[in-house]
Amino acid sequence: MTKDESLSNFQLAKDESLSNFQLAKDESFGFFDDVPYYQWEEYKKIVSMYIPHKRENPFDVGGKANVFYQENYEPNFSCPFELRIGANGDGGKWVCDPHRIKRIAKEHGDCLIYSVGSDGDFSFEEAVQKYFDDGKLCEVHIFDMGSYGDIMPKNLNLHYHQWGFRTAKPSEKVVDGKLVSTIEPDQEFYSFAETIKLLGHEGRRAIDLFKIDCERCEWETYKEWVGPSIPNISQIQVEVHGYHENTLPFFDDLMNDGYAIFHKEPNIIRGGGICIEFAFLKLEKSFFGMKQL
Secondary structure, eight states: OOOHHHHHHHHHHHHHHHHHHHHHHTTTSSOOOOEEEEEEHHHHHHTTOOOOOSSSSGGGGGTTTTHHHHHHHOOOOOOOEEEEESOTBTTEEESSSSHHHEEEEEHTTTOOOEEEOOOTOHHHHHHHHHHHHGGSSSSEEEESSOOOOOSSSSOOOOOEEEEOOOOOOOOOOOHHHHHHHHHHHOOOOEEEHHHHHHHTOOHHHSSSSSEEETTTTHHHHHSSSSSSSSSSOEEEEEEEEOOOOHHHHHHHHHHHTTTEEEEEOOOOOEEEEEGEEEEEEOOOOGGGGGOOO
């Protein structure tokens, strides 16, 4: 082999390595299966420079939550084919590359979506199902305290549950990945783990979308969105309301669990800028330079 041939083979191997999709696929739970190595490394470089918050205490801004959110927790990840699903205004949600969810659903024959808080407006859920082949790919479970089941759109694989979310009771615990508790029928509130158990979703591949707008219950229940009995939540679309003593732990804990922020949008229709829509994408901890447990 000549020197020129050797250099040519070396360059070819280098080019193939840079264009390899495996790293992105491995660090995104199979979500990004077509992002080359060199692009994924740029994503990682961006997140390595991320400064999550300007202030250590949200109450330092004199009670102005809109100031706090202007200064803290900007997106640190971007989805190349991000799509707003649902009506314009208050109701639609930004979803990271939903065509990838469709691909995964077809590959695995499994797609699960949770939507917490509807207030009788099913525009998001209906739009989601129309995108995912008119309900043929995904089952959507809707949770709300109101009696809106009768007005829910039909024939779209939508399932309505008239209960709200609360934190787990002290008597509840997880043993060998399963919730041990006494679940009473027809409660007004269930914990997230109880909900998973009641619906028989403990062994599901993932919750592909978790949309939650529960009027401040996010500050307490978020601690239970990740756990041994909980399917991996691929994306979280959450509206946060004002701020709370758990505001910094809420964001920091989610990011420590491997969630990147890919969208942030103030709800200026309601709340005057103190209610913010955040969208998170789950990635492997190695993407953030964290060790896997």
